[in-house]
Amino acid sequence: xxxxxxxxxxxxxxxxxxxxxxxxxxxxxxxxxxxxxxxxxxxxxxxxxxxxxxxxxxxxxxxxxxxxxxxxxxxxxxxxxxxxxxxxxxxxxxxxxxxxxxxxxxxxxxxxxxxxxxxxxxxxxxxxxxxxxxxxxxxxxxxxxxxxxxxxxxxxxxxxxxxxxxxxx
Numbered sequence: 001x002x003x004x005x006x007x008x009x010x011x012x013x014x015x016x017x018x019x020x021x022x023x024x025x026x027x028x029x030x031x032x033x034x035x036x037x038x039x040x041x042x043x044x045x046x047x048x049x050x051x052x053x054x055x056x057x058x059x060x061x062x063x064x065x066x067x068x069x070x071x072x073x074x075x076x077x078x079x080x081x082x083x084x085x086x087x088x089x090x091x092x093x094x095x096x097x098x099x100x101x102x103x104x105x106x107x108x109x110x111x112x113x114x115x116x117x118x119x120x121x122x123x124x125x126x127x128x129x130x131x132x133x134x135x136x137x138x139x140x141x142x143x144x145x146x147x148x149x150x151x152x153x154x155x156x157x158x159x160x161x162x163x164x165x166x167x168x169x
Contacts, residue, residue, distance in 0.1 A: 031131060032140070036148045041129055043095055043120035046107045051118060056093060058144050060167040064096045065122070065130075065138040068109035072155040073137045077115065079161035084117035091144070092168035097122050099133050141167055 032038065040061060043051040064080055066073035077096075084094040098106035099122045110119050120126075122133065130140075141150035141164055149167060152160075 037146050041125040046119045060092045060144050061142045062094045062164050063140040065133050065136050067099050068105045070136050076137045076155050079158045081115050083161050087168045090168040
């Protein structure tokens, strides 16, 4: 039997349990996985405009789920912006989806940081395809044949985000 009377032992016990729960949560991100074929729905952007589903066919798409209150997203979004600028003019489309319930907060966040990548709302159509988003940031890369090439839960390093340029061919 473990003696949980010592504060240090109690701390490490709680830490071990917490880490186990955290790892388990990361394992259940989505039922979509690398190699799945997907049909992307239309995206309703924060400004009210739309990216039609048809316009994404035969294009690689980097899709990143984020929120204005997420510190990991705040560190990753500058890299998404950099990728967006580097693939502009190629056939690759960078689309992000805010899971913010307060869309004004998401729009204000985009304006505050001068981000120019497409930022969409998390609509029922997106939820029907991707399910409930439980981990952010969450990145999918869908190739020009509509096959998921990458599913990346959690924050990415700059070089890993920029490495996604390899799909812009």
